[in-house]
Amino acid sequence: MHLDALFGSFDNFLSYTTGGLVFGAIYALVALGYTMVYGVLQLINFAHSEVFMFGTFGMAWTFYFLHGSEPVTWSLGRAAPMLLASLVVAMAVSAGIALLLERVAYRPLINKNAPKLIALISAIGASFALAEAMGLRDRFASWVGLDDDLANYVSPEKARDVYSNPVTIQPHNLFDVGGYSITDVDLVVVLAAILMMVALDQFVRRTRFGRGIRATAQDPESAALMGVNSTRVVQMTFLIGGLMAGVAATLYMMKIGSTRQNAGFILGVKAFTAAVMGGIGNLRGALLGGLILGVMENWGSAVFGPNWKDVTAFVLLVLILLVRPSGLLGEALGKARA
């Protein structure tokens, strides 16, 4: 244990904390997808990690399309127009995958009123298939003879390998907190995450669709009787989860810069943990859970070493659940009042 690594100086402490917040914000956005679906359907959407993963590729594809394959380094301002374009594409790709999931892996089961657990399995299957499909995209392209034309996008022979944005976004220091330089990229990541979170929260609380979602989450049968189209609500839920994953994917790529076909899995597990920590089904809980998880991971890394960071995160989760059995903010989506 190296308690002094974390608490030895206030600078170090601040630095570990701010570093964790940035990743926590991304966890939180992905966690929204889990939390929304759980709130409405009480299902763990295991394949949500692939929704995120497709978004990261959508982001990188946009840059290849608009910029080309020549590696360059740009500042955030220089990259901003393309970033916005890639945000739209990533959101569209993620939302598309989320809707596809809903249609193929969930709706048939919901229609049959199937046991909850089987949906987990169909989602696991879909998750395998989606990740593998991304890893085999070069093969699909070569079936239609486009692998040469699309080489930048499908990386022939290397489709399973790490896939990077040709444009490296160079962060610029705005100010220092402790030893950690807060950069424009970090600030954008955290602010964007909070902004999206607030927007979604308002959407669910204030709009008609939001009311439908809350009604269905509370009592699907009564909601249906009151004229809520439950299929539309479920679709909407997946759509929102997908859009948020698309935002998360763009922010992630902005910060990290590269992805691969299995990039979703680990992040998905973390995001799911964050959702549970905050109280699954609870939007504000997802934000809180994400941020806490991100920070705790870094603190755990500092004290026990980065190899124990996941253990720290999970032990913390167990402790939280023992004290508060339904998460920190433990209130379900349906109970949120306008």
Next chain:
Amino acid sequence: MSTSTQPPVGTWRNPLRAVGSWWDGVVDGYARQPLPVKALVVAVAIALAYALPLLRPPILTTNSIDFGGVMFRVAAFALIALGLNIVIGYAGLLDLGYVGFYAVGAYTTAVLTVYHGSWPFFLALPVAVVVTMISGVLLGAPTLRVRGDYLAIVTLGFGEIIRITVKNVGWLGSSAGIKDIPHPNNIGPDPVLPYDKGGLFAIPRLEWNGFTPSLDHDHATRFLIFGALDAVPYYWLILTALILVVIGDRLIKNSRVGRAWEATREDEDAAELMGVPTFKYKLMAFALGAAIGGLSGSFYASGQGGYISPDSFPLLLSMLFVAAVIVGGSGNRWGAIAGGAIVAYLPERFRDFADYRLLVFGLALTVLAVWRPEGLLPPRRARRAKQAEAEIEALEDGELEETTHG
């Protein structure tokens, strides 16, 4: 009384579903047979199960990976699914970290037999089972108070904690793993490698040319040598364990304990009110499930490769275990066994798809889930309920049609 299940009116009747109802018919048919016939069927099935890797039936036999090895994996998965079925199917607890118990069993065996001791395998095996059971109680005692789906993530965390701990602790071999784990004891003279293969006698296997079988003496299985070249003896060993566990499972399911589990799963509060100490029974299910996972892990550790490492116990494996139970039919021991067999077998069968095999496997899981949401072999109770539901629906639809037409 007609046993044919009527397809719900208004749904497209797909061919896959027809296969499903045919299978339901087979199960019902078996249930209606008198006891001696049942016993005969079971005896033949068991004999076939033992002989399968030597019979190597065409189509079923895998072409690009050793069939004996696949069968070992299939039996190991079936055993695990059987254990997990107690937790998920009987007690209704979603455990996403079952691989942790598998790892505890494997590591206990490895540590005792080679890493810090030199116990013979059959001495280490029961200790591994007990240690795993204790670890199940240690995990279950604090966490089983957590409600339903939260338990899923807590157990998932447990699986990861075990893996990461093993990876980081030198005493357990860390990431290098533990190698040269001794095989189970041979029966008959030990082999003197490489030419004398030892054993009491050799059992040839069948070789198929199209559909014409012939005896293949070149790849015979020596009875009973646990070596590195032949997986069949390991398969026989684990199959024996599987059969014993099935018998135990049957006894416990039909006992007071089994009924308490069922009551707890269906309505925990009601069960508690009726005087069932639900927590105690949930903990018992957890510990028993863990013990069977540990048993399987112990066989795995001393298996053909005799090597384990943290990489052998990824989180993904937990998902596959759960998939095995649910796809097979949660709550039915035969369903769990079938599910375990499918989840272990299909990826190996799909090796002919080369790089596409995981894609195909993923799609197959989804299709299976959508096609038979109640699992391949659902418990009879669930099937009866579904049938009743379908009938009610059909009646309602019929009424609706009448009113619209009228």
Next chain:
Amino acid sequence: MIRFSKPARALAVVAVAGLALSACGSDDSSDTPDAAASSSGGGASAFCGKNIAFLGALTGDAGALGQNMVNGIELALKEHNDKNADCQVNLKKFDSQGSPDNAPGLATQIVNDDTIFGLVGPGFSGESLATGKTFFEAGLPSISPSATNVTITQQGWTTWHRVIGNDDAQGAADAQYLTGTAGATKVFVVDDGQDYSKGLAGKVKDSLGDALAGDDQISVGDTNMSAVVQAVKSAGADAVFYGGYYTEAGLLVKQLRQGGFTGTFMSGDGSEDPSFVKVAGADAAEGAVLSAPAGPPPADFGATGLYSTQAYDATNIFLAAVDSGVSDAQALNEFIGSYTGTGVSGPIAFDENGDITESKIYAYFVKDGKLDVDNPEVIE
């Protein structure tokens, strides 16, 4: 002539019959006198028309590395088959997903397949340890292009070879480079916790002595390196060594540079891949030193990616044996053991354990936004 008593003769007959019945030549290694005779005649090898097996990851997390190896193998086979129309050798691929779990079953399949005479692989150290016994007991010669764990060749598996220097050689050279050529006085060592990485990073740590400023371990798939960056800065290190693969290496150097680290960044052969620069970004990767126990491939080499040259060389050793008329497993194993030659990855000869005897460690540099694969420096 020895006269048998009647019972003894009967016994002998039974014994022979029993042997015939249960003949257990389950593998190519049980060299019958016939096979030995035909191989001594030279000329076309009995291995013509047969297969080399590849065992390694083709799908899953490490699938990209296995694909590189297959590219190298296929290139070598194609060159051979184009030249020798009457002696075609083909490849059978066995996908272990890089997991020691799947490997034993595949190994059994390989040794029971009579059309397979040699193995390029296994790809990783874990699966090598899990299958070594099987291949050894079956007498199937193998050459691994990429498994570098030191202990594999200490198991007494005489059929096991590798065309890549083990972790010890490289680790010592890397530490030497850091403190010597690069002049670092405080080196921070990071690894990804995998067997290969820990072996390499551990040797570097041991060799650094007082120059070791601290160490940390991340996990494969980690993307958040901010805790490590902070630890490096707190330690005041002027160089960082990373043991692991290019994805995490790229992310680490990227985040180190963004965090203001200006010292030397060095990593081993797992990171010596053009993707390293792509992940890190040209600016962050600039000046990074990547060592590898292999020289640069010739300019016209037709396969790319980490381990493709080693896989190519390993395949060519088998093909050289085929061309020289070797026809049984034992002779093949002896041929490999006494093989000397120069492959695209450097000079090749094996010691009695199957380790490559001469393993020069080269330092490759990232220059002008590219991994300069043509001008490495030999680390003495």
